[in-house]
Amino acid sequence: MNNGTGGTDQQSETRWKEEEYFYPSKEFTAQANLNDKTVFERFTLDKFPDYYAGFADMLTWFKPWDKVFDASDAPCWKWFTGGTLNASFNCIDRHLAKDANKTAIHFVPELEEEKTEHITYQELYVRVNEFAALLRDTAKLKRGDRVTIHLPMVAEAPIAMLACARLGLVHTVVFGGFSANACADRIVDSGSRVLITMDAYYRSGKLIDHKGVDDEACALAAENGQKVDTVLVWQRYPGKYSSAAPLVPDRDIIVGDELKKYYGVRVPAEEMRSEDPLFLMYTSGTTGKPKGCQHGTGGYMAYVTAMSKYILDIHPEDVYWCTADIGWITGHSFIVYGPLSLGGSSVIYEGVPTYPDAGRNWRIAQDLNVNIFHTAPTAIRSLRKVGPDEPKKYNFKFKLMVTVGEPIEPEVWRWYEKEIGKSQAVIVDTYWQTETGGFLCATVPGIAPMKPGSAGPGVPGIHPAIFDDEANILPPGSNKAGNICIRNPWPGCMQTVWGDRDRFVSSYFGRYSVSSDSKDWRDWPYITGDGGIQTQDGYFRVLGRTDDVINVSGHRLGSKEIEAAAMTVPEIAEAAVVPIAHEIKGAEPELYVSLKPGVAASPEIVKKVADAITFQIGKIAKCRNVWIVPDMPKTRSGKIMRRVLGAISNKGDVGNVMTLANPEIVEEIQKMVNNQK
Numbered sequence: 001m002n003n004g005t006g007g008t009d010q011q012s013e014t015r016w017k018e019e020e021y022f023y024p025s026k027e028f029t030a031q032a033n034l035n036d037k038t039v040f041e042r043f044t045l046d047k048f049p050d051y052y053a054g055f056a057d058m059l060t061w062f063k064p065w066d067k068v069f070d071a072s073d074a075p076c077w078k079w080f081t082g083g084t085l086n087a088s089f090n091c092i093d094r095h096l097a098k099d100a101n102k103t104a105i106h107f108v109p110e111l112e113e114e115k116t117e118h119i120t121y122q123e124l125y126v127r128v129n130e131f132a133a134l135l136r137d138t139a140k141l142k143r144g145d146r147v148t149i150h151l152p153m154v155a156e157a158p159i160a161m162l163a164c165a166r167l168g169l170v171h172t173v174v175f176g177g178f179s180a181n182a183c184a185d186r187i188v189d190s191g192s193r194v195l196i197t198m199d200a201y202y203r204s205g206k207l208i209d210h211k212g213v214d215d216e217a218c219a220l221a222a223e224n225g226q227k228v229d230t231v232l233v234w235q236r237y238p239g240k241y242s243s244a245a246p247l248v249p250d251r252d253i254i255v256g257d258e259l260k261k262y263y264g265v266r267v268p269a270e271e272m273r274s275e276d277p278l279f280l281m282y283t284s285g286t287t288g289k290p291k292g293c294q295h296g297t298g299g300y301m302a303y304v305t306a307m308s309k310y311i312l313d314i315h316p317e318d319v320y321w322c323t324a325d326i327g328w329i330t331g332h333s334f335i336v337y338g339p340l341s342l343g344g345s346s347v348i349y350e351g352v353p354t355y356p357d358a359g360r361n362w363r364i365a366q367d368l369n370v371n372i373f374h375t376a377p378t379a380i381r382s383l384r385k386v387g388p389d390e391p392k393k394y395n396f397k398f399k400l401m402v403t404v405g406e407p408i409e410p411e412v413w414r415w416y417e418k419e420i421g422k423s424q425a426v427i428v429d430t431y432w433q434t435e436t437g438g439f440l441c442a443t444v445p446g447i448a449p450m451k452p453g454s455a456g457p458g459v460p461g462i463h464p465a466i467f468d469d470e471a472n473i474l475p476p477g478s479n480k481a482g483n484i485c486i487r488n489p490w491p492g493c494m495q496t497v498w499g500d501r502d503r504f505v506s507s508y509f510g511r512y513s514v515s516s517d518s519k520d521w522r523d524w525p526y527i528t529g530d531g532g533i534q535t536q537d538g539y540f541r542v543l544g545r546t547d548d549v550i551n552v553s554g555h556r557l558g559s560k561e562i563e564a565a566a567m568t569v570p571e572i573a574e575a576a577v578v579p580i581a582h583e584i585k586g587a588e589p590e591l592y593v594s595l596k597p598g599v600a601a602s603p604e605i606v607k608k609v610a611d612a613i614t615f616q617i618g619k620i621a622k623c624r625n626v627w628i629v630p631d632m633p634k635t636r637s638g639k640i641m642r643r644v645l646g647a648i649s650n651k652g653d654v655g656n657v658m659t660l661a662n663p664e665i666v667e668e669i670q671k672m673v674n675n676q677k
């Protein structure tokens with residue numbers, strides 16, 4: 001099993017000792033949205049699927065649903081069928097009667113001299129409606145069309161998403177840091193003819209040109225058969241174009257100018273069927289091609305609303321800040337859809353946490369009176385490194401803090417609790433995935449004790465279990481690692497892989513499904529792709545991916561995607577990626593390549609490979625090193641032994657290599673790697 005750093009099962013199991021519990025304060029529990037200790041009795045498997053009806057009741061439906069759960073197209077489950085609703089209506093319109101003047105979004109620009117924008121629900125309503133009118137009338141988009149959104153962390157991102165949702169358009173948000181090529185892949189796969197972008201944005205004090213990337217993305221998409229006929233360009237400074245990339249006539253439209261036509265226009269929220277898709281979110285898997293996870297409307301909205309209420313404990317008066325990027329699922333579920341559906345106030349910060357200094361986050365928290373803070377272990381590690389004494393200097397108080405995206409080391413957890421939480425905040429370690437829409441495991445904050453380094457039991461409604469390779473369930477406390485699976489369907493789960501139902505079924509159910517014709521949900525346990533252990537108390541400790549996915553700073557990178565990028569360099573014969581442990585990021589990819597016969601190793605080839613990866617995927621996939629090796633360590637059947645390469649990179653034990661076809665190569669590579677670092 002791959003634990004993210006090339007370790008073996010054995011090492012993973014003994015990596016952490018059992019930790020002491022931490023208990024939520026009485027003060028927290030007294031105010032918690034969920035403090036009924038008997039809650040799990042209402043969510044036992046024998047009450048599935050009806051226990052999810054309460055989640056749907058948190059939404060406003062145009063037409064009430066008739067059936068909680070429909071298994072007719074197993075395992076593409078349908079939720080709350082017969083019902084109609086609109087996600088944008090649930091996030092905006094339904095709050096207007098009581099909370100029109102309440103802040104929905106606090107947008108914090110990176111430059112401190114630019115003041116925070118407080119967008120009320122009324123204003124969000126106006127801006128979403130006017131932009132929806134533009135999408136409908138200028139861009140000629142209609143229900144069911146896909147739209148690619150490539151925006152930085154600005155208020156226009158949720159505005160664009162909610163405008164799409166209002167019209168029943170399926171949005172595909174591409175993380176701002178992806179390369180033009182990665183953006184093009186998503187445009188092509190989703191079949192988008194409209195791209196929504198911005199001219200520029202601030203990062204580390206610099207105004208970064210963003211729109212140039214989109215021009216390249218459109219050119220690449222066109223080469224692959226998908227023409228983008230309309231590019232909608234927001235301006236970072238309205239009225240002033242801040243990109244060096246020229247506007248393309250008949251294609252590019254400056255949103256601010258065009259919006260003048262739509263002043264005061266209101267667009268009715270489309271009545272969507274519960275099972276209609278709301279968005280696609282691409283993620284890495286085992287193969288070289290990212291998959292478009294398709295999330296539905298009713299099930300997804302019900303799930304993220306309930307999770308925001310019960311696990312994030314968002315109340316109407318709270319100010320909630322999640323530092324994730326809107327281009328990832330965390331941003332979709334827990335910056336935009338969940339918190340706004342509850343009528344909360346959500347913070348969006350444009351820039352980096354250390355600009356202009358390590359105290360920036362805490363000034364934002366202090367000034368906006370943030371009381372719920374949501375971030376990732378990689379950010380916590382880096383905040384600790386750059387400014388361990390900063391949190392003390394500012395007057396903020398969090399009632400609840402979230403960690404997500406990768407396992408958190410108990411020691412880092414304790415620092416988070418003591419220094420950022422000031423020993424007063426409850427922590428929820430939320431374990432989930434792009435595919436799952438919302439949380440799988442976490443402690444219910446007002447009820448359950450926390451355990452550093454452990455995500456906790458399944459959240460109410462989710463019944464996870466550790467499966468061994470023969471599909472036996474390993475009981476809690478067995479101390480054996482296995483595959484984390486979910487025994488029941490849940491409303492937040494993706495509906496399918498966009499355009500590839502077979503891939504959905506084989507990736508997530510293939511291995512343990514009992515029969516491909518079964519319509520019984522019990523026959524379709526969901527496979528997370530993570531290894532884990534369940535301790536006696538029912539808590540799950542996630543060990544890391546069991547497939548070829550590397551978790552870098554809480555972001556998923558497919559090894560196969562990086563290898564495929566390296567292979568685009570003509571001189572390369574073979575490529576193998578392994579994860580290497582990193583103090584802040586958790587892991588980083590490291591690449592080994594071998595060359596075609598007759599090609600000599602050179603620094604130019606190393607650079608070509610590195611550039612190809614940045615071009616194909618983006619800077620986030622940058623490898624620690626690119627090693628040109630004379631040959632890959634291989635089994636006699638010719639399979640590259642990534643495990644051996646991983647051990648070399650991490651200075652671990654390579655184990656017995658005598659059964660390899662070329663054992664001598666191992667020492668040669670070891671020498672090369674050890675000498676040059």
Ligand code: WT7
Binds near residue numbers: 406542544
């Ligand atoms: C993978 C999913 C879901 C939000 C962000 C990442 C790892 C996620 C935890 C956690 C240990 C975690 C898993 C998972 N992961 N949360 N709390 N503890 N590991 O979404 O990019 O789809 O990645 O992230 O390996 O499979 P994603």
